[in-house]
Amino acid sequence: MNFVLPEIDLGAIAPQLWLTATAILVLMVQAFVPLVTSRSLALLSIIGSLLSLVATLGLWGQEAVLFSGMIALDTFSLFFNVVFLLGAILTVLISVEYLEREQIAHGEYFALVLFATVGMMIMAAGVDLIAIFIGLEILSLSLYVLAGFMRQVLRSNESAMKYFLLGAFATGFFLYGIALLYGATGSTNLDRIFLIAGERGGWGNVLVMGGMGLLLVGFGFKVASVPFHMWTPDVYEGAPTPISAFMSTAAKAGAFAAFVRVFLYSLPGLAASWAPLLAGMAVLSMVVGTLLALVQRRNIKRLLAYSSIVHVGYLLLGLLSGGTEGGASVLFYLLAYTFMQVGAFAVVVYLGGQGEDDLSLARFSGVAVRHPVAALAFSLFLLSLAGIPPTAGFVGKFYIFSAAIQAGHIGLAVVGVLTSVVSLYYYLGVIVFMYMRDPVDLPERRPSAALVTALALAVAGTVEMGLFPGSLLDLAQQSVASLLGS
């Protein structure tokens, strides 16, 4: 047998390698260096993430397919690397204070966040279903542990258990889909699947259709779209708050990266078949998510969980529109969403007391009097999530809906606009509590420097992307164009 070494270029996966090395270092330092504080581990994690970011920017513009057609280096994956790293850095920043308050300041936490980020990067760069699957597993396994990180708290255990069981099922669906596509095309490589599925697609071909449908279920679960969303509120409620933020932004972006790559790049030939399914998922996510978010008063984390389902609906709409415009609107929205969603969770971290026994909206009564800056920032994030003009959320929604209209999905765009009008009710509800109710007794606390930094970053990102979206949108378009080759 002839043996040929696969082409290996470690420089092309430098961002992943930096993060992996940092994660291992964090793990070792916390195990072997006595008395190391979680703050210094957080600092180490952020330095590693920044190195990875520098490596990502250094690779910008290069294109290659490496490791025997497993990993692609293109602007698409690099753009997503930036989103993931941003999500990871913000998560680490808002975690520091939270971990100390909840007395779960173990170093494994940061290592797991970094490992999860590596998984997302592999998902975004994978051009083979096996590579995507491995990335998905690295991401999911880290998140299962992180969701249950508050070992003494029943809610957190419930969260981890639910996420793990349902996630395992979703993984099964995903893997079965890969198996069927392999059976139909004889390859797990996205290029080959594109060639063969394109000529053999159609409802007549059970294997291709079944494989595609099962992949859709797997992705649908990972991004938490209706009807695969049942786990979302319980998991987000029970998980540590920074991890809820991480799961709803970066992890979702990771799943969307692979979603876009597989469906827009590899299976566009079957668009006639998956478009109706995706349209159904998008409409259901928008409508069901909005209706359920309307009645969430008991827990702000559940409110944000349902609102994240609505946002997945918008993102699916962008994906459905397809082409450079649709894909770019998804990328832009994911970046904007990372800023505003992590920002909102950062305020929840700041205002929630130890143990977070009470996160009902009533707790936020009169916050504006005691913590005016936090209230102002929270209002900004909520208005951005609702899509009010001078914010990132508005611009993101605008691009998604205009891409949908250009692609001829006018009915879906109308549903999107209507649900975002309705969503104003529950976002404004929180603001009403903060500004128009009498203040309740909140413990007097000073936010840590890390939390302030994270809030400042999130505010800056939300405003910047709202006021000057042009250059970032160009970047998103270039990234998708590099993927679709147009």
Place this chain on the structure above:
Amino acid sequence: MEVFLRGYSALGPYVPVFLFIVVAVTFGIVTLFIAKLVRPHRPYPEKLSPYECGVPPLMEARERFFIRFYIIAILFVLFDVEAAFLYPWAVLYGKLGLYGFIEMMIFIGILLVGYFYAWRKGALDWVKEG
């Protein structure tokens, strides 16, 4: 069989596998059926007990296991898989050369990090102190 596989040329190599499954299942069923026809039928309590090897059963099999077995099992799987990866590397060692050697050392190094971590955290102590 060819009729069912029309249009799925990639499945061609699996035809022997399908045939093998069919033969295996048929063989099992036929053997059991013929045995039922020819064997004598004389049941008594000892014969009907779950393990007919001389030792009377002591208790239910559904016991709670000590949780430490779980960690040991996970560590075992980890290094078992490592060994599985070492075999093909050892077979091709000559062709892989120095590059393969360094790659493998990095791989083993990463696993060792996990080993030291588990050690340090007391996963290897059967009775945990403190």
